[in-house]
Amino acid sequence: MAQKAKKDLAKSNAAALQNLHTLSIALNAAFLAFAIFLRPRSLKLYGVLSIPAFAAQFILERSGRPVRDPETGAVRSAGQDLGAEGLTAYMFDVVWVTWATLVFVILIGDKGWFLWTVVPAYGGYQAGRLLLKARGLAGGLGGMTAQPEAAPQGGNRKQRRAA
Numbered sequence: 001m002a003q004k005a006k007k008d009l010a011k012s013n014a015a016a017l018q019n020l021h022t023l024s025i026a027l028n029a030a031f032l033a034f035a036i037f038l039r040p041r042s043l044k045l046y047g048v049l050s051i052p053a054f055a056a057q058f059i060l061e062r063s064g065r066p067v068r069d070p071e072t073g074a075v076r077s078a079g080q081d082l083g084a085e086g087l088t089a090y091m092f093d094v095v096w097v098t099w100a101t102l103v104f105v106i107l108i109g110d111k112g113w114f115l116w117t118v119v120p121a122y123g124g125y126q127a128g129r130l131l132l133k134a135r136g137l138a139g140g141l142g143g144m145t146a147q148p149e150a151a152p153q154g155g156n157r158k159q160r161r162a163a
Helices: 001-040 043-064 087-108 111-141 157-162
Strands: 076-079
Touching: 001 043, 001 076, 001 087, 043 087, 043 111, 087 111
Parallel strands: none
Antiparallel strands: none
16 A cells, blocks of 8 residues: 555655656746747746756756666655645745746736746745744743643543653
């Protein structure tokens, strides 16, 4: 049963990475073609602001790509779950915002690069939430001098005596 879960995760990760890379190539090629041949756009800003998206794609590739045995073709490692919350989801958000920014720059010009400011702003927001959670947790641990509420009686007599 565990092997089936590993195979399903490997299949899901491989599909997600294939979609990620295909869309990335298509959107970046479309932007470059538009910027070079039709209307000039800032390639310096493109280079600088695309680095985080390319780095996120590289990290997602390295951590999420399933590893197969070359002889048998069996899944050795399914990779990290690319559907997980937290840093993985944030890396996908960075890639998607970068793609949306490319589309905006194609449509409205170099002013569209300002959309990319959402990435660090959202990162700061998430860091602030994490700090508030950490403070709340630390404050909750420090305030444990009061008597705890009576726990509901459960289990057998031996377990209740041990508690």
